[in-house]
Amino acid sequence: MRSYPFASALITGASSGIGEAMARELAGAGVATVIVARREDRLRVIAEAFDAVEVLVADLLTAKGQRAVAKRIGSSSKPIELVVNNAGFGTNGVFAELDVDRLSDEVELNVAALTRLSHAALAAMMPRGRGWLLNVSSVASFQPAPKLAVYAATKAYVTSLTESLHEEARGTGVHVTAVCPGLTRTEFMAVSNTDTYADQFPGFVWTSADQVVRTALADVIANRALSVPGAQYKAMTVAVNMTPRWLRRRVSGLIQRG
Ligand SMILES: NC(=O)c1ccc[n+]([C@@H]2O[C@H](COP(=O)([O-])OP(=O)(O)OC[C@H]3O[C@@H](n4cnc5c(N)ncnc54)[C@H](OP(=O)(O)O)[C@@H]3O)[C@@H](O)[C@H]2O)c1
Incomplete structure (x- = not known):
């Protein structure tokens, strides 16, 4: 069992994929962990497997859900030392043909909710002079991604915001890191309509959620601004x-054309 410098954590999007792997790793190591998502049944299964896991059912597309999670992060009676902004999704397809309401939801979750919860985290951690904020971005943040255009743009925001906050937090005792995974086998592909990636991309490009979690946690503890799992x-x-x-843009366009 690994040991961690934080005694408590809150993870959004903990009902599957990277967030679930993060929750299981931290709860298994004895970190008091708050797990957040919409699918309560999934969260309950995880909570039942460990001591000291708190379930917080919230839809981060709603103001009510964002407020509830921000309030929990800001609690002074039960402080959260590590916040992991992990909930997010993508939408594959030609921009003009996609449902614009879904694209707005993608921006709301990947950008607006993450910003609000990053603010809640740093507002609580800075006065304490101690804390860890881990924002889940993507390697898609480093170049445009035709047919995942909004997704790549939201993740470019996440990487930029997080790097800025890393510098603001320098010397305060608060660690701020963006983890930028590449292709990782999770429910992301089903949700984002990228199921064809399983056949399109060879095995060596895939990472596991556990690998992402291990690298991300090591890098936020080391206070690296950016974490890129996988050689x-x-x-x-x-x-x-x-x-x-x-x-970069041309190569990205050619890859998307398959
Ligand atoms: N898989 C990849 O290849 C990959 C690569 C780079 C970055 N990422 C990033 O990694 C993060 C985790 O994704 P994943 O791959 O683990 O995908 P996933 O298995 O689909 O997990 C997404 C999580 O987000 C939660 N979520 C979605 N909408 C939500 C909402 N409105 N309110 C609260 N929670 C919500 C989901 O829970 P509920 O549905 O229960 O609410 C789920 O727990 C995302 O930010 C994604 O962009 C993934």
């Missing part, structure tokens, strides 16, 4: 950063 994605990120913007 293949670390190498890709270096290459992308050395590539001119127009070429």
